[in-house]
Amino acid sequence: YLAYLLININPMFEAKVKGKSDQELEEIVNHPKDYQPEFLSAAIEEIKSRGVKIDTSKTENIIAEEQQTKINSAQRWKIPENLHPKIRLASNLLFASLVIGVIRQFFAQTSYSISGLSDEALPGLFSGLIVIAMAYAIRLGISWARILLLVFMVFGLFLTISFVSFYIEYAPVAGILELLQTLVQLYALVLLFQKPASNWYKENDGLFSS
Numbered sequence: 001y002l003a004y005l006l007i008n009i010n011p012m013f014e015a016k017v018k019g020k021s022d023q024e025l026e027e028i029v030n031h032p033k034d035y036q037p038e039f040l041s042a043a044i045e046e047i048k049s050r051g052v053k054i055d056t057s058k059t060e061n062i063i064a065e066e067q068q069t070k071i072n073s074a075q076r077w078k079i080p081e082n083l084h085p086k087i088r089l090a091s092n093l094l095f096a097s098l099v100i101g102v103i104r105q106f107f108a109q110t111s112y113s114i115s116g117l118s119d120e121a122l123p124g125l126f127s128g129l130i131v132i133a134m135a136y137a138i139r140l141g142i143s144w145a146r147i148l149l150l151v152f153m154v155f156g157l158f159l160t161i162s163f164v165s166f167y168i169e170y171a172p173v174a175g176i177l178e179l180l181q182t183l184v185q186l187y188a189l190v191l192l193f194q195k196p197a198s199n200w201y202k203e204n205d206g207l208f209s210s
Helices: 002-007 011-018 022-029 037-050 057-076 085-110 117-139 144-170 172-193 195-203
Strands: none
Touching (some): 085 144, 144 172
């Protein structure tokens, strides 16, 4: 990690540490919390180039830990390159179900003039945002996202049953789309709990858990 920082040393920091005495450099590396990692890295490199016997191991470890934290933070929001195809497909299906939901909402509003359907817009928007969040979390390889999806699906099935029967009577196309949306989401859920996806989560446990 230190080598990475040394490659990216700011020339201004490099010039500053060259003007420091050995005692000043020792003071710098002994108080790592008071300086930027790049400046500390420049100081350590200057100490080593002078051949001064100053223990910099503790500061090097602190720099490495801070660098690793930055790397982990950046990786958290990147799609894993080794993401299993079934997990990627499940994410795509969830996004597709969102599109189906939008179309279903359109037919629900226009197919039949049903009093109270307009009140469904806000809850529909909320559930749509939840689907987007879970689909993206699954695409990031976050393990708990599939558990959360399972919980939402269990509770959502009861609402789906009532919605489908209601739509079939008053807005058949919307009812069919509601059923299709649910089936697509269920298939995505099945993919996430199948052996290939489950094995991927086990092998990558802790890497994309949060």
